Amino acid sequence: GAVVSQHPSRVICKSGTSVKIECRSLDFQATTMFWYRQFPKQSLMLMATSNEGSKATYEQGVEKDKFLINHASLTLSTLTVTSAHPEDSSFYICSARDFRSNQPQHFGDGTRLSIL
Amino acid sequence: GDSVTQMEGPVTLSEEAFLTINCTYTATGYPSLFWYVQYPGEGLQLLLKATKADDKGSNKGFEATYRKETTSFHLEKGSVQVSDSAVYFCALSEREYGNKLVFGAGTILRVKS
Numbered sequence: 001g002a003v004v005s006q007h008p009s010r011v012i013c014k015s016g017t018s019v020k021i022e023c024r025s026l027d028f029q030a031t032t033m034f035w036y037r038q039f040p041k042q043s044l045m046l047m048a049t050s051n052e053g054s055k056a057t058y059e060q061g062v063e064k065d066k067f068l069i070n071h072a073s074l075t076l077s078t079l080t081v082t083s084a085h086p087e088d089s090s091f092y093i094c095s096a097r098d099f100r101s102n103q104p105q106h107f108g109d110g111t112r113l114s115i116l
Numbered sequence: 117g118d119s120v121t122q123m124e125g126p127v128t129l130s131e132e133a134f135l136t137i138n139c140t141y142t143a144t145g146y147p148s149l150f151w152y153v154q155y156p157g158e159g160l161q162l163l164l165k166a167t168k169a170d171d172k173g174s175n176k177g178f179e180a181t182y183r184k185e186t187t188s189f190h191l192e193k194g195s196v197q198v199s200d201s202a203v204y205f206c207a208l209s210e211r212e213y214g215n216k217l218v219f220g221a222g223t224i225l226r227v228k229s
Binding site (some may be wrong): 004006034041042044045046049068093095098104106107108109110 | 120150152157158159160161162165205216217218219221222227
C-alpha cells in the first residue's frame with residue numbers, strides 16, 4: 001500500500017539550532033502534505049497544509065517564520081524548526097495525499113524532537 | 117470550533133474481552149468520522165470511517181456507527197487480541213477526505229494474554 005517515510009525518527013539537539021524533518025511519499029504523488037504536532041497525552045494538532053509548488057497554509061497560532069515548510073516536489077515536503085528552543089520539543093507527524101484520488105491521508109511514523 | 121473527545125486510557129483488557137472506546141464530537145454541519153490506529157513504532161493507519169448519519173464503518177472486526185442524535189462514534193470489537201494493542205484516535209473532517217482532520221487525544225489499548 002501507499003507509504004509515507006518520515007526522517008529522522010528522533011533528533012536531540014541544542015537550543016538555538018535549526019532542525020529539518022523530511023516527509024516523502026514513496027509510491028504515490030503527494031499533491032498535498034500535512035504537518036501535525038502532538039504533545040504528550042494530547043491530540044494531534046494540524047500545523048500547516050502544503051500543496052506542491054505553492055506556499056504552505058498555516059493554522060492559526062502557528063508561527064510560519066519558526067516552522068518553515070517547503071513542498072518543492074510531488075514526493076517531498078520538509079519542515080524546518082528554526083532556532084529551536086525547549087518549548088519546541090514535541091512529536092511531529094506528517095501525512096500526505098493525492099487530492100486527485102479519493103484516498104485518505106497516509107501518515108509517516110513521526111519525529112520525536114528534543115531540544116536541550 | 118470542531119472538536120473530538122475520547123475516553124481516557126489506558127484501557128487494559130484480557131484477550132477475547134469486549135472492547136468499547138467512546139468518542140463524541142462537536143461540529144458544525146455534517147462531518148465525516150474516522151478511527152485511526154497507531155501500532156507501536158508505526159504511523160497512523162485508517163481503521164474505519166463513516167460519512168453520514170447511521171453509517172456503520174467496519175474493519176478487522178472493529179465497528180463504529182455514526183450517531184448524529186448523540187454526536188457519537190464509539191469504537192467496538194467483540195473479542196480483542198493481543199495484536200490489537202495500540203493507540204486509537206477518533207477524528208473528524210468536514211468532508212470524506214477533506215484536508216483538515218481534527219483528532220481526539222487518543223486512547224491506549226493494552227490487551228493481555
